[in-house]
Amino acid sequence: MHWNFLNTSALWALPLVFVPIIFHLLFRKPARTVVFSDLRFLKQILKQSRPRKRLYEWLLLLMRILALACLFFFLARPVLQWGAKEASGDSMAMVILLDASYSMQTADSGVSHWDRAVSMAEKALGSLGDKDRSALIIFSDRIEYNSGGLSGRHEEMSAEAKKHKPGNRTTDFLTAFQTAYKILERSPASLKSILLLSDAAPHGWTDGIKNMESLIPDFNSHVQMVFARFPPAGNNASISGITVAPDFSGNALRVSVSVQNSGTEKITRVPVSLETRGLSTGYVRQSQVLADISKGESASVNLKAPLQIGESVQGRVLLSPDALSPDNVFYFTSNSPKKLKILCAEEPSGVQALTGESFFFREAILSPPSAYEITTVALSEIKRMKLESYALLVLANPGNVEQDISSKISEYLNHGGRLFVACGDRLISANLEELLPVRFGNPMETKGLTLSVLPDQENPESDIQKGYDWDKISVMKIIDAYLNDDAEPYLSFSNAKPLLVFSYDNKTAVWTSSIDRKWNNAAAKPIFPPLMRYVAGRLTQTSSQNQSQSLFVGESLRKKGSSEPFEEPGIYPLPIGNDQSPEFVSVNVDARKGESSSTAVQSDDLKILFPSVSVNWVESGENFQSQFISLMRGKELTRFFLLAAAFFLLMELVLGSRRIQTAAALFVLLLAPTLHSAAVPGNRFILAQLKNGNDVSSWDPYPL
Numbered sequence: 001m002h003w004n005f006l007n008t009s010a011l012w013a014l015p016l017v018f019v020p021i022i023f024h025l026l027f028r029k030p031a032r033t034v035v036f037s038d039l040r041f042l043k044q045i046l047k048q049s050r051p052r053k054r055l056y057e058w059l060l061l062l063m064r065i066l067a068l069a070c071l072f073f074f075l076a077r078p079v080l081q082w083g084a085k086e087a088s089g090d091s092m093a094m095v096i097l098l099d100a101s102y103s104m105q106t107a108d109s110g111v112s113h114w115d116r117a118v119s120m121a122e123k124a125l126g127s128l129g130d131k132d133r134s135a136l137i138i139f140s141d142r143i144e145y146n147s148g149g150l151s152g153r154h155e156e157m158s159a160e161a162k163k164h165k166p167g168n169r170t171t172d173f174l175t176a177f178q179t180a181y182k183i184l185e186r187s188p189a190s191l192k193s194i195l196l197l198s199d200a201a202p203h204g205w206t207d208g209i210k211n212m213e214s215l216i217p218d219f220n221s222h223v224q225m226v227f228a229r230f231p232p233a234g235n236n237a238s239i240s241g242i243t244v245a246p247d248f249s250g251n252a253l254r255v256s257v258s259v260q261n262s263g264t265e266k267i268t269r270v271p272v273s274l275e276t277r278g279l280s281t282g283y284v285r286q287s288q289v290l291a292d293i294s295k296g297e298s299a300s301v302n303l304k305a306p307l308q309i310g311e312s313v314q315g316r317v318l319l320s321p322d323a324l325s326p327d328n329v330f331y332f333t334s335n336s337p338k339k340l341k342i343l344c345a346e347e348p349s350g351v352q353a354l355t356g357e358s359f360f361f362r363e364a365i366l367s368p369p370s371a372y373e374i375t376t377v378a379l380s381e382i383k384r385m386k387l388e389s390y391a392l393l394v395l396a397n398p399g400n401v402e403q404d405i406s407s408k409i410s411e412y413l414n415h416g417g418r419l420f421v422a423c424g425d426r427l428i429s430a431n432l433e434e435l436l437p438v439r440f441g442n443p444m445e446t447k448g449l450t451l452s453v454l455p456d457q458e459n460p461e462s463d464i465q466k467g468y469d470w471d472k473i474s475v476m477k478i479i480d481a482y483l484n485d486d487a488e489p490y491l492s493f494s495n496a497k498p499l500l501v502f503s504y505d506n507k508t509a510v511w512t513s514s515i516d517r518k519w520n521n522a523a524a525k526p527i528f529p530p531l532m533r534y535v536a537g538r539l540t541q542t543s544s545q546n547q548s549q550s551l552f553v554g555e556s557l558r559k560k561g562s563s564e565p566f567e568e569p570g571i572y573p574l575p576i577g578n579d580q581s582p583e584f585v586s587v588n589v590d591a592r593k594g595e596s597s598s599t600a601v602q603s604d605d606l607k608i609l610f611p612s613v614s615v616n617w618v619e620s621g622e623n624f625q626s627q628f629i630s631l632m633r634g635k636e637l638t639r640f641f642l643l644a645a646a647f648f649l650l651m652e653l654v655l656g657s658r659r660i661q662t663a664a665a666l667f668v669l670l671l672a673p674t675l676h677s678a679a680v681p682g683n684r685f686i687l688a689q690l691k692n693g694n695d696v697s698s699w700d701p702y703p704l
Contacts (some may be wrong), residue, residue, distance in 0.1 A: 011076050016072070017069045024232075029385050063651045070645035073640075078641065091129075091131040093129070093192045094124070094128065094135075095150075096134065096137070097165075097198065098137065098164075098197050099200075101169055102553075103324065104169070106324045107233075108323065110520045112673040118162055125154040125157055126154070126625075131152075136157040140169035141554060143664055150183060159479045163325065168326055168589045169567075170204070172197070174205070175213055177642060178215075180570070180577045181219055181223065184218075185218040193226060194223055195228070197228045199230050199598075201595065201597055201600060202602040203594035203595060205605075225615045226617075227615060233598040234265045236261075238260045238591045239264045239329070241592060242258065242330050250532060251371065253594070254302045255304070256300060259272060259298060261297055261299075262594075262598060263322070266295050270291050270292075270293065270310040270321045272303070272317065272321055274304070274305055275316050277315055284350070288303075309369065314333050322636045326589045330588050331586040333549075333571055335583075340373070341374075342373065342390060342392045343390040344376045345376075345382055346535040347379045347399060356396065356516065362374050364375065365533060375390075376410055387412040392419070393419050395420070396422045403431055405430075410435055413507055419436075420535060422511040422515045423514070435503050437508060438498070441479070442478045442480055443479055446477065447476045452470070452491070453474070468530075470527070472525060473521065475499065477513065478519070506539060550587075551566055
């Protein structure tokens with residue numbers, strides 16, 4: 001056990017405790033000669049009172065000395081430490097790891113984790129003595145600042161911590177710990193410690209929970225580790241990613257947003273908004289959805305904006321403000337979608353095709369605004385067509401398909417093509433069945449049966465079930481079809497016979513009736529154009545996505561000749577030539593790995609990460625400094641010496657003030673009867689008998 005002082009400079013003032021003695025000796029009142037009568041009686045009184053007076057004077061002097069001494073010890077901040085004294089004196093080597101990832105912007109009661117961490121770093125550095133050495137490392141997924149070796153410039157490091165702000169990167173603890181242990185390895189101090197000021201999110205450690213000691217070359221099990229504990233964010237939602245694609249069925253830009261509840265509370269009716277902007281205009285809100293997400297769960301939210309053919313789109317998805325702001329916005333850019341080319345083949349073609357089934361399909365697809373271009377040919381002309389230049393091949397009432405044409409269509413599908421077959425009023429040849437999700441039977445009547453629509457699971461916002469009267473569509477006949485294992489019906493009759501079927505991979509689709517007015521009245525209904533656009537859009541959706549580059553903070557565009565990573569979220573123009581249209585890249589914070597999560601790594605996980613080290617936790621509140629000092633050095637007795645100084649000052653007032661002495665004497669006189677009754681031997685005897693359980697009612701209170 002030994003003493004240590006955090007502010008040794010205050011000990012230089014200890015000689016001042018002798019100032020009261022100097023004043024007592026220098027400013028004593030000299031004796032005065034007074035002419036008086038016989039002094040024999042006064043001398044007797046002086047002999048009796050002088051010792052008491054001198055005792056009072058020396059007690060007053062002692063109280064003043066002790067009060068001053070305790071005050072100076074209070075300023076020196078003494079710490080009582082148990083254990084052997086360090087070989088290198090009373091010095092300590094400490095490395096502070098300050099987390100500057102974007103999760104440190106999490107605010108609780110208006111105070112961010114970063115502000116708390118900087119305040120804790122300042123207090124920790126302020127608790128170090130003149131012989132102590134410290135280093136500061138500010139990190140995210142890289143080292144943002146390194147003070148270098150250990151030094152005694154504690155105030156400079158505290159000022160340096162205040163200069164920095166948390167960025168928009170994620171966290172990598174391994175690099176920070178490797179740097180800290182490397183610094184401590186060069187120190188001769190036997191008392192070494194690492195103070196981690198971070199929210200200690202689980203994702204920032206090695207993939208999974210692994211032993212980090214084996215990954216640190218300079219690891220030392222004698223280094224004490226102290227982790228700060230921050231209050232978790234109760235209300236926090238984050239956007240982990242979005243998917244942007246043109247929805248040609250509804251002439252809309254479809255944005256699918258993945259929203260994660262990263263807080264500790266359930267969030268209800270959180271607004272998720274979509275905003276777009278032009279090259280010369282600001283952001284304009286296009287749509288908004290209110291989402292309810294349970295704790296730790298995620299939800300998919302679908303938003304829409306108008307689709308402008310020939311125009312690029314820049315936009316962002318916004319969440320309502322919460323505890324953490326960087327993950328509340330996600331930027332995106334989408335290049336201008338090109339018009340998709342559709343090849344429609346029908347027998348017969350030419351003039352008769354203008355009034356055939358391809359005519360009704362073409363009119364439905366090309367009604368403005370349209371994102372398609374259609375070319376109509378005869379079925380036999382497919383042999384000479386370059387199918388790979390078309391996004392969709394439509395066979396309208398094909399009937400018998402020759403084997404060589406079927407083989408070419410099969411090759412077209414294998415290279416990413418899409419196929420839509422409208423049966424018409426003729427039986428489909430078996431050459432096509434192996435390419436389609438159904439097998440065909442004979443024509444059958446469906447008059448009187450009702451239609452039902454199955455929603456699209458992948459694109460529920462494109463479900464055209466709502467807003468249309470499906471019972472107004474009457475279908476008299478279809479080609480009976482039997483579903484294969486990879487078939488997904490979209491329109492079915494009440495007897496389960498399908499009218500419109502997609503394959504699971506959305507490469508092929510079959511309409512089992514005609515698309516003119518021979519077997520149904522669908523072409524005359526307002527549902528027909530959006531339905532045909534839905535079919536074309538669903539089949540060509542994957543191949544038609546033309547989204548521009550999207551990066552996360554910390555990534556760079558090396559292919560564009562720029563090696564500097566992007567550090568701030570936003571939309572940035574790319575360097576291009578004068579003869580090219582402007583290109584843009586969107587940059588966002590990376591919330592996929594869990595940086596937005598408010599949960600911290602647990603003590604059991606730390607035992608796996610550091611099995612040979614005792615890890616201690618300190619709270620980020622007002623008691624941090626006392627907890628930290630107790631962990632690092634022992635018990636700080638600053639408060640004890642302050643109370644002792646106040647006690648000695650109070651005693652000095654009691655001894656030096658006659659009024660206080662008189663009040664104390666009166667207090668004693670008031671208690672005298674009680675004290676007297678308790679002090680009488682007889683009473684003490686009776687109390688003892690009562691304690692032993694004896695009857696004392698007839699006893700003499702004053703026994704001899």
